[in-house]
Amino acid sequence: MSGAPETKLAYTPEVAAATRDLYAKVANVVPEIEWPHFAPLIAEINRLKKERGAVILAHNYQTPEIFHCVADFVGDSLQLAREAAKTDAKIIVQAGVHFMAETSKILSPDKTVLIPDLEAGCSLAASITGADVRLLKQKYPNLPVVTYVNTSADVKAESDITCTSSNAVAVVESIAKERGVDTVIFIPDKFLAQNVANQTMIKIIAWHGRCEVHERFTAEDIRRFKADHPGAIVLAHPECPADVVAECDFAGSTSAMTQYVIEKRPPRVVLLTECSMADNISAQHRDVEFLRPCNLCPHMKRITLAKILRSLQTMQFEVKVDPAVAERARAAVERMLAVGKPKPAVH
Ligand code: 13P
């Protein structure tokens, strides 16, 4: 393929007409001057994904022109994993980071899973290897391993069960009960591990991984914002340090924070998380004012409209997982997906 795809696309009157409704969705957060650059890419992505039978799964941290204008499904890690497991589409384009694409491939091994940029990683996933988990299991032979989904397939394959930020407490309690233990190994996020430990009686052995976006928020930030903006509500992701979670008004997964804002409509909100979250919510809820002490995730920001289009055009970059590793990892992810699901009635 020669040249960047966008150089061949023009903002014609037809493209302007075809994307007018989509612009209305993001007009609050995408300046009008930028639309002639985005619109031809959006029109072409939406045409090509239909032609190919592809779906685009986008995480809540994707930018508004991706999140609101080309995504078929949006959500937090758990919602995207559930969608990957049930979609009928032949091709999944993951607008998110590599571990999310791997999770989709693990759950849908017969589908083609594409990630628009192979370098879209995660500091948590990079903090631990399968060999590290094997050593932990040697050290604590009888304890179950609960693994945050922000990890590689190799690490998931060594685990008893995975979890996300939205079900971590329920997963820890369910595996401890099932195995009859009062302690579990929880990897790799040390802050999420502390935040889970604070909400349960189960003891936790943690790893030292940290999210490079959330570790930077401090309790002092919260006090300063509360002093400068009386009445502002502070929401935080549970990858933040424990004192931040203790001082915020609500902590939850990216979708749980979104839901909080939609339901409670606080007039002024501080979101201690990635910057696109506030943009994506405020695109649709213009009455809420977001104060912006956010941090960018450099990995999430590697995904752009131009790269999504190129991915659909060239079918790159295909995410593959060794079938033997995938089978073991799938058992851990499916075990997580079963937690919190109603049990079938017994007759
Ligand atoms: P969520 O599962 O809450 O969307 O979190 C994913 C993530 O990478 C947060 O940094």
Ligand code: SF4
């Ligand atoms: Fe990983 Fe943190 Fe980026 Fe989420 S925000 S993908 S945990 S580095």
